[in-house]
Amino acid sequence: MTNNEFVKAYAPATVANVCCGFDVLGFALDYPGDEVWARRSNAPGIRITDIKGIGGLSADPAENVIGVVAQKMLTELGITHGLELQLHKGMPVGSGMGSSAASSAAAAFAVNEVLGKPFTTEELVVYAMEGERKASGSAHADNVAPSLLGGFVLIRDYDPLDVVPLGTPVDLYCTIIYPQIELKTSLARSILKKEIPMKKGIRQWGNLAGLMAGLLKGDYGLIGRSLHDEIFEPERSILIPLFKQTKEAALSAGALGCGISGSGPSIFALSATAEQAEEVKLAMQQTYAESGIEIKTYVSKVPEQGARVIEQPILQPVQA
Amino acid sequence: MTNNEFVKAYAPATVANVCCGFDVLGFALDYPGDEVWARRSNAPGIRITDIKGIGGLSADPAENVIGVVAQKMLTELGITHGLELQLHKGMPVGSGMGSSAASSAAAAFAVNEVLGKPFTTEELVVYAMEGERKASGSAHADNVAPSLLGGFVLIRDYDPLDVVPLGTPVDLYCTIIYPQIELKTSLARSILKKEIPMKKGIRQWGNLAGLMAGLLKGDYGLIGRSLHDEIFEPERSILIPLFKQTKEAALSAGALGCGISGSGPSIFALSATAEQAEEVKLAMQQTYAESGIEIKTYVSKVPEQGARVIEQPILQPVQA
Numbered sequence: 181m182t183n184n185e186f187v188k189a190y191a192p193a194t195v196a197n198v199c200c201g202f203d204v205l206g207f208a209l210d211y212p213g214d215e216v217w218a219r220r221s222n223a224p225g226i227r228i229t230d231i232k233g234i235g236g237l238s239a240d241p242a243e244n245v246i247g248v249v250a251q252k253m254l255t256e257l258g259i260t261h262g263l264e265l266q267l268h269k270g271m272p273v274g275s276g277m278g279s280s281a282a283s284s285a286a287a288a289f290a291v292n293e294v295l296g297k298p299f300t301t302e303e304l305v306v307y308a309m310e311g312e313r314k315a316s317g318s319a320h321a322d323n324v325a326p327s328l329l330g331g332f333v334l335i336r337d338y339d340p341l342d343v344v345p346l347g348t349p350v351d352l353y354c355t356i357i358y359p360q361i362e363l364k365t366s367l368a369r370s371i372l373k374k375e376i377p378m379k380k381g382i383r384q385w386g387n388l389a390g391l392m393a394g395l396l397k398g399d400y401g402l403i404g405r406s407l408h409d410e411i412f413e414p415e416r417s418i419l420i421p422l423f424k425q426t427k428e429a430a431l432s433a434g435a436l437g438c439g440i441s442g443s444g445p446s447i448f449a450l451s452a453t454a455e456q457a458e459e460v461k462l463a464m465q466q467t468y469a470e471s472g473i474e475i476k477t478y479v480s481k482v483p484e485q486g487a488r489v490i491e492q493p494i495l496q497p498v499q500a
Numbered sequence: 501m502t503n504n505e506f507v508k509a510y511a512p513a514t515v516a517n518v519c520c521g522f523d524v525l526g527f528a529l530d531y532p533g534d535e536v537w538a539r540r541s542n543a544p545g546i547r548i549t550d551i552k553g554i555g556g557l558s559a560d561p562a563e564n565v566i567g568v569v570a571q572k573m574l575t576e577l578g579i580t581h582g583l584e585l586q587l588h589k590g591m592p593v594g595s596g597m598g599s600s601a602a603s604s605a606a607a608a609f610a611v612n613e614v615l616g617k618p619f620t621t622e623e624l625v626v627y628a629m630e631g632e633r634k635a636s637g638s639a640h641a642d643n644v645a646p647s648l649l650g651g652f653v654l655i656r657d658y659d660p661l662d663v664v665p666l667g668t669p670v671d672l673y674c675t676i677i678y679p680q681i682e683l684k685t686s687l688a689r690s691i692l693k694k695e696i697p698m699k700k701g702i703r704q705w706g707n708l709a710g711l712m713a714g715l716l717k718g719d720y721g722l723i724g725r726s727l728h729d730e731i732f733e734p735e736r737s738i739l740i741p742l743f744k745q746t747k748e749a750a751l752s753a754g755a756l757g758c759g760i761s762g763s764g765p766s767i768f769a770l771s772a773t774a775e776q777a778e779e780v781k782l783a784m785q786q787t788y789a790e791s792g793i794e795i796k797t798y799v800s801k802v803p804e805q806g807a808r809v810i811e812q813p814i815l816q817p818v819q820a
Binding site for chain 2 (some may be wrong): 200201202203205272282334342344346372373374375376377381383384387388389392393395396402405406411
C-alpha cells in the first residue's frame with residue numbers, strides 16, 4: 181500500500197442458519213463474493229466513487245452498507261481524514277446468500293487495512309454488523325462473522341456478543357442454487373411461529389449438538405444425520421417453489437444434507453467431495469429445468485479463510 | 501474369569517441435561533457408582549442373590565433393573581442358561597445422579613463379560629436403557645450412555661438411537677451436592693411447559709452449541725459462558741430448596757457453571773481444577789449449613805472411562 185493505491189479486499193458469500201442452527205450458525209463460501217476497494221483521501225468524509233457488477237445500489241455513503249461500516253470505524257477511532265471506496269459486487273442481492281454481509285465484511289476488512297490494522301479480524305465483526313443493521317434493520321452476525329472469519333462460525337449470544345470460530349472439516353463442499361424469485365427476509369421471518377413445541381425444540385438442539393460434534397470431529401456421517409430442521413424449514417419452505425423436490429434431488433444425488441440458505445430463496449447442500457457437489461448441482465438444476473424460473477448455481481469449498489486482501493481483482497462481476 | 505468366579509463390573513453416577521443440554525446430553529462421574537457382580541449358573545433363569553449398600557430394593561429379577569437388563573440380553577441372544585447377580589449400591593436412589601442408570605449399566609457390562617463380550621460397549625446402551633424403562637417408565641439414554649461410555653455423551657436422536665461419545669477435556673471436575681429431599685422425576689417433568697418461546701429456544705441451542713465447542717476444543721471460558729438454562733431451570737429449581745443460593749455460591753467460588761443434575765434434587769457444578777472443585781464444594785455446603793436439610797457431597801473428575809471390570813470391590817457402600 182504505497183502511493184495512495186487502493187487496498188482491495190474480498191469477502192465471500194455465506195450460508196446462515198444451516199438447518200438446525202437457526203439464528204446462531206453460518207459458514208463461508210469461497211465464491212461468489214464482493215470486493216471493496218478503499219484508500220485514504222485527504223478530503224474529509226467518505227465517498228463511494230464506483231459501484232460495479234450490479235445496478236440500483238446507492239452511492240450515498242449513508243445509504244450503502246460499505247459507507248455505513250466505514251463511517252462507524254472512523255467514528256470509533258476518532259479519525260477525521262476521509263476515505264474513498266469502491267464496491268464491486270460479485271453476487272446477487274436478495275438471494276439469501278449474505279450479499280449485504282459480503283459487502284459489509286469486505287468494507288470492514290479493506291478499511292481496517294487502510295487504517296493500519298487497528299482491529300483484529302474478529303473485532304471487525306461488530307462494525308460489519310452495522311451494515312446488516314442498515315440493510316435489514318437487524319444487526320445480526322450470522323453472515324458477517326463467517327464472511328470475515330471463514331469456515332463455520334457460531335454466534336452463541338448477542339448480549340454480550342460471543343462469536344466462536346469453528347473452522348471446517350478439511351473437505352466440505354457446498355452447492356447453492358438460487359431460484360431468482362423475490363423473497364423478502366421480513367416476510368420469511370414474519371411467518372415463523374413464536375412458540376416451539378418442546379419436543380421439536382429438543383430434537384432441534386440434539387441435531388445442532390450433533391452437527392457441532394460432526395464438524396469439530398470431521399465426522400461426515402454425523403454431519404449428515406444432523407442436518408435437519410423440523411421447526412423453521414416446514415414453515416419457510418412453502419415460500420420457495422420446488423424446494424421439496426430440489427432437496428430430495430440433492431439428497432438422492434449424495435448430498436450430506438440440504439436446507440434453506442439464510443431466509444431463502446437460495447437452497448444449499450453440503451457434500452464431502454467436490455465431485456459429489458457437482459453431481460448435486462446437476463440434480464438440483466434438473467428440478468428447475470422446465471419450471472420457467474431462472475436459476476443461478478454455485479459450487480464452492482467451505483474455506484478456512486474468509487475476507488482477505490487481494491492484489492488483483494478476482495471477480496467477474498455478475499449482472500443481476 | 502475361571503472356576504465360575506463372579507465378574508465384577510463398576511458403573512458410575514452421571515449428570516444428565518447439563519444446563520442447556522436438556523434430554524440430549526449427559527456426563528459421567530468417577531465416583532460414586534454401583535457394582536454388579538455376575539456369574540453363569542447352570543440353573544435356568546436369573547437370580548439376584550445379594551443386594552448390599554441400600555435397603556428396599558427388590559431381589560425379584562423382574563422388578564430390579566439389573567435383572568431386567570440381564571434378561572433382555574439373554575433373550576436377545578437366545579441364551580438358555582442362567583445367571584446369578586449381586587448388586588452393590590454405592591450411591592443413593594432418587595438423587596438425580598442416575599442411580600438406576602448406574603445399576604443398569606453395571607449389569608449390562610458385567611453380563612456382557614460373562615457371556616464372552618457378544619456386544620461392544622456402545623451396543624450395551626440399548627440394553628441398559630431397559631433398566632431405565634423399568635425404573636422410570638421411559639427408556640432414556642442420557643444417564644446410561646455416559647455411565648457406560650464415560651466422558652460426555654450426546655443422545656442426538658432416539659429414532660433411530662444415535663449415541664455420540666464426546667470424550668471430555670483433560671481436566672474437568674464436578675462437584676455434586678445432594679439435598680436429601682424426595683423429588684419425583686415425574687413431578688419434575690410434569691411442571692415443564694409444553695411450548696418454548698422461540699427466543700428462548702434460540703438462546704438455548706446457541707448455548708448448547710457453545711458448550712459442545714467448548715468441550716471439544718477444551719475451551720474452559722466458552723464452557724463457562726455456555727452453561728445456562730433459561731427454559732427448564734427456572735421452572736424446576738423451585739422444587740429444590742436453596743437452589744438459587746447454592747448456585748450463586750458455586751459460581752462465586754469459581755465454578756465454570758452450575759445447574760440441576762438430571763431432574764434434581766442434586767445440584768452439580770463444573771470446575772477446571774480439583775482444588776477449585778473442592779472450594780466449590782465448601783461453598784455449596786455452606787448454603788445448607790443451617791437449613792436442617794441433610795446433604796451428601798461428592799467431588800469427582802469427569803473421567804474418560806465409564807463402566808469397567810474391577811478385580812476387587814472398590815465401593816464403601818453408603819447406607820441411604
